[in-house]
Amino acid sequence: MARDDLHFRLRIPEDLKYRVERAARENHRSMTAEIVATLEEAYPAPADPEEAELEEILKRYSPETRRKIIKLIREGD
Structure with missing residues (x-):
């Protein structure tokens, strides 16, 4: 370690x-x-570097806000 x-x-x-x-x-x-x-x-750990970057960004927000962001991303797919 x-x-x-x-x-x-x-x-x-x-x-x-x-x-x-x-x-x-x-x-x-x-x-x-x-x-x-x-x-x-x-x-x-996520295999995709973009996914890892997104996880780091999402850590800045509350769980409720994270859920909303994830929902918006999924709706856009």
Whole structure:
């Protein structure tokens, strides 16, 4: 993980922590790397650079505004 990666605390049930620890050991990586790999698999980055740019722009808006923008884009297709 890079030094400039986001850091935050995460509360998880104790049994889940043990499952993550076990998976990390089995995959020969740290718990952080195991969690990141699992999240990357569940939430893959968009393949299209334009889609990635649009996602960055949409992050600036509230969820309600994002839904309206997405609806307008879909109607235009």
